[in-house]
Amino acid sequence: MELTAGTPVLLYDGDCAFCTTSVRTAERVLGRTGWTAVPFQRADLAALAAFTDGGVSEARAEREVLWITPTGAVYGGSDAAGKLLLRTRRFPWTVLGALAFLPGTRFLLSELYVWIAANRHRLPGGTPACSISDR
Template sequence: MRNQSLPVLLYDGDCGFCTSAVHFAERRVRPRCTYEPWQFADPADLAALGVTRERAEHEVLWVTPAGAVYGGAQAVAKALLSAAGGAWPVLGAVLTLPPFRWAAHVGYRVIAANRHRLPGGTAACAVARSHSAS
């Protein structure tokens, strides 16, 4: 599934907004990771990463080679921190500090809940309401 020496960014490959965001990151941010739509990973791969399908459906995930899993806004911060240059790592560092971390969490949850309404979003982007915010 992935290069064991790089983190993996798991995202919703069925969501146009998420896929567009990952393509933007690939072109502009250039985080040092592999990208994987969670739908392309079989359950054994997800289990090997320490991730459940339910969590992958709920938020973007950053999984380190050591097995640490970060979700939502902190996954975004980790991706920014690993960027190949520019101001992205600084922005990632800021997003890990209170009160920016808290604001990033709220912002991520608002975007995730409304991603089907955002540019590139479709009905497939809607997050099931049964999941609690993490």
Template structure:
């Protein structure tokens, strides 16, 4: 399951594009409509990063959630997903993800609702 911020237009648009492009075999839901406690995570974490939750309950966040989504999509996407799980690409992906996530309110489609609270930037 992919859990994202449904209040953020940038996030919603990104997820919609990824679903169309990748066609992953998974459920996708905004955190605002998910029972986060039963999924093994918190609102604070869901506000901070996109989440990938496995059927076994393992929670991956941020760039690693994107890597898991790519792995699930199969084909050539799985190769890219696998590469993103390996250092040093994992470290680079994490840095890029944080820059995008921390500035999503400033990106195309971003709104004030996309902004993270100051203590989470």
């Protein structure tokens, strides 16, 4: 996997059915223009870690979705989702993406993301393989 000029990458857990379903839904609803989704299991994590000054690791990619910009900035969890929404450049997604970075909203979304990540094996589409605690 390579970062192409101007195209951010959404790194997600390809072994988790909930995560894969969520990414496929995002691709369908938001469109695939201007970003690429890649399971971290198929990514060159060592190269990404070097490119991002250590912002990418297997342990981090197992815990949260990562948004990697072409300049090497890394956003995780709910911030990654917010960046994805902003990238669509379409109403209402950009408005929701902007709201995701307001201080109070950002805190709430971060807490919600942590809860979802911890319980993704229990959510619709989740399987026992989605459990973070088993890794």
